[in-house]
Amino acid sequence: MTQITYDARGLAEPFAEIPKISEIDGQTARFDAKDLTTRLINLELRWLLYEQGVTEVEIANPGSKHSLGVGILTRCRIRFDGSLGYFGCGLIDGPEIHITGRVGWSACENMMSGVVVVDGNAGSLTGAALRGGDVVVKGRVGARSGIDQKGGTILILGSAGSMTGFMMQRGRIIIAGDVGPGLGDSMYDGTIYVAGTVKSLGIDCVPGEWTDADAELIERKFRLYGLGSPPEFQKFVCGKVLYNYDNLEPSERKLVL
Amino acid sequence: MCGIAGIIYRDGSQHPIGDEMTRMLQSMKHRGPDSTGYALYGAPENGNLVMRYKLADANTPRDFDFEERLRKHRAIVESRLRSLGARIDEVEEETKYAFRVSFDYDGDLKHLADFVEDIPDAEVLSLGRTLEIVKDLGDAETVHEQYGLAEFTGTHAIGHVRMATESEVDIAGAHPYWAYPYSDVAVVHNGQLTNYFMWRRRLERAGRRFMSECDSEIIAVYLAVEMTNGASLEEAMRKSLDELDGVFTYIAVTKDELGVAKDELAAKPLVLYESDDLVALASEEIAIRAIVDHEIDTYDPYEREVLVWKR
Numbered sequence: 088m089t090q091i092t093y094d095a096r097g098l099a100e101p102f103a104e105i106p107k108i109s110e111i112d113g114q115t116a117r118f119d120a121k122d123l124t125t126r127l128i129n130l131e132l133r134w135l136l137y138e139q140g141v142t143e144v145e146i147a148n149p150g151s152k153h154s155l156g157v158g159i160l161t162r163c164r165i166r167f168d169g170s171l172g173y174f175g176c177g178l179i180d181g182p183e184i185h186i187t188g189r190v191g192w193s194a195c196e197n198m199m200s201g202v203v204v205v206d207g208n209a210g211s212l213t214g215a216a217l218r219g220g221d222v223v224v225k226g227r228v229g230a231r232s233g234i235d236q237k238g239g240t241i242l243i244l245g246s247a248g249s250m251t252g253f254m255m256q257r258g259r260i261i262i263a264g265d266v267g268p269g270l271g272d273s274m275y276d277g278t279i280y281v282a283g284t285v286k287s288l289g290i291d292c293v294p295g296e297w298t299d300a301d302a303e304l305i306e307r308k309f310r311l312y313g314l315g316s317p318p319e320f321q322k323f324v325c326g327k328v329l330y331n332y333d334n335l336e337p338s339e340r341k342l343v344l
Numbered sequence: 345m346c347g348i349a350g351i352i353y354r355d356g357s358q359h360p361i362g363d364e365m366t367r368m369l370q371s372m373k374h375r376g377p378d379s380t381g382y383a384l385y386g387a388p389e390n391g392n393l394v395m396r397y398k399l400a401d402a403n404t405p406r407d408f409d410f411e412e413r414l415r416k417h418r419a420i421v422e423s424r425l426r427s428l429g430a431r432i433d434e435v436e437e438e439t440k441y442a443f444r445v446s447f448d449y450d451g452d453l454k455h456l457a458d459f460v461e462d463i464p465d466a467e468v469l470s471l472g473r474t475l476e477i478v479k480d481l482g483d484a485e486t487v488h489e490q491y492g493l494a495e496f497t498g499t500h501a502i503g504h505v506r507m508a509t510e511s512e513v514d515i516a517g518a519h520p521y522w523a524y525p526y527s528d529v530a531v532v533h534n535g536q537l538t539n540y541f542m543w544r545r546r547l548e549r550a551g552r553r554f555m556s557e558c559d560s561e562i563i564a565v566y567l568a569v570e571m572t573n574g575a576s577l578e579e580a581m582r583k584s585l586d587e588l589d590g591v592f593t594y595i596a597v598t599k600d601e602l603g604v605a606k607d608e609l610a611a612k613p614l615v616l617y618e619s620d621d622l623v624a625l626a627s628e629e630i631a632i633r634a635i636v637d638h639e640i641d642t643y644d645p646y647e648r649e650v651l652v653w654k655r
Contacts, residue, residue, distance in 0.1 A: 150630065150633055151628070151629040151630040151632075151633045152630060153628075153630070169639060170629060170633075170639075170640075170642070172628060172629060172630050173628065188639065188641075189629070189641065189642055189643075191613075191615070191628060191629055192613055207641055207642075208641075208642065208643045208644065210613065210615070210644050211610065211611075211613065211644065226643070227643055227644075229610065229613075229644040229646070230609070230610040230611065230646070230647060231611075246646075248610055248644070248646045248647060249608070249609065249610055249646070249647045250609075267610075267646055267647055268608075268647070
């Protein structure tokens with residue numbers, strides 16, 4: 088029996104051991120997370136991907152536990168049969184992840200690359216500080232999704248809450264439903280597409296000029312994820328009144344200067 | 345950060361809500377390890393009122409005459425109830441300092457509560473025909489065991505795990521708050537109210553009492569005032585969105601309703617699950633999954649949403 092030890096708040100398990108309970112078949116594996124803690128689930132997942140040469144993992148009964156599937160830095164496919172809690176799939180670089188349930192706050196935070204598809208709803212702060220890759224939510228998302236987004240694409244089939252794209256710096260947010268007040272508030276750059284109604288625009292968020300590239304992008308994303316024909320969208324960008332920075336990466340700026 | 349939770353069975357049937365709320369709150373222990381509280385709605389006891397009250401705090405210094413003082417004050421509470429015409433049915437000692445008394449009384453509740461709280465260190469935690477508020481220091485399993493909540497059945501409940509930020513770690517600062525002196529109404533809250541002192545002064549001038557320095561108590565008393573003036577729970581909650589300032593999500597309950605309100609920034613989380621027979625809501629979905637054993641679909645209410653369910 089694995090000995091689990093906790094810190095003063097009853098959260099950490101610094102001496103947890105890898106459960107090694109998966110059914111492994113070549114490069115695919117499956118395990119049931121029902122009776123495992125967050126730490127044990129993540130240990131099992133990393134053991135499969137980094138030590139057993141597995142590239143496809145199915146995890147049953149994640150039970151909305153927090154911080155699952157974080158920090159995975161390799162190309163692989165992961166499927167969660169159920170819902171995740173907070174901070175799911177954050178800090179990842181490369182995986183293609185499918186979540187059949189919903190996710191809590193801050194899913195895909197600081198994600199670098201890869202794809203995360205959520206069949207249900209997502210909480211607030213979805214894709215916070217997203218740097219690259221695609222986050223596809225087939226349901227609704229809460230407030231401040233795409234906050235501080237630095238790249239990548241967030242595609243939402245349902246509606247989004249207030250302050251969506253708050254302080255967004257780059258990347259794209261595509262919302263097929265309605266969106267709450269303060270859309271794109273204080274955004275520096277990037278593009279937001281909305282098919283439904285916008286309750287109100289945030290400071291320095293203005294309608295943008297539609298181009299063929301916009302239509303091509305949206306059509307491609309919908310086709311890629313099997314979402315049917317896209318509806319008509321409005322485009323919103325930064326008015327560049329509040330802030331006005333260039334689009335150069337720090338390394339590019341060094342070259343220019 | 346704090347965690348809040350609520351459940352209501354729509355058909356009004358009795359369920360082990362003491363156990364269920366404990367499972368919900370324990371799964372959110374990481375949101376608040378300081379104290380845990382419950383507002384539980386059980387079956388009415390022959391039309392009696394049930395009053396939960398305490399005569400000391402969990403961390404009150406145990407000086408030489410502590411127990412003697414409790415015995416004396418408890419006797420004064422019971423004699424004062426009788427002097428107001430209450431016919432006491434049963435008195436239970438839940439802990440050395442917390443009591444549950446069931447009695448028949450048809451007089452003014454505010455007068456009764458004020459008369460009891462006039463006794464040094466006495467605080468009425470709840471007063472109603474179905475509402476019972478239980479709160480103490482520690483996590484949900486600790487409070488559950490301490491107060492014997494495994495036996496508690498009822499129709500709806502709310503609960504709170506507290507990470508103290510604005511006031512002391514004590515029972516007075518623990519949620520839920522009873523909507524003094526409105527019977528059978530209670531509130532749990534996650535967030536901060538920035539116009540607390542303005543509302544506190546305003547409500548105190550109107551004769552309302554506050555037992556803590558906790559900003560959340562304002563919500564309970566505010567709703568009580570509005571409902572005393574004839575507003576429904578939903579109307580009072582909608583009005584609160586304009587009059588209370590800050591970031592907050594709160595759950596309020598009456599004897600047959602459970603409602604949730606989110607401020608205009610929706611910065612405090614709440615996840616909601618609705619089925620034909622049950623509505624469950626909590627700061628985190630993991631709490632809902634603690635009582636629902638099948639796959640479920642949930643969503644987060646948006647900003648400025650007020651939702652109320654009846655049983």
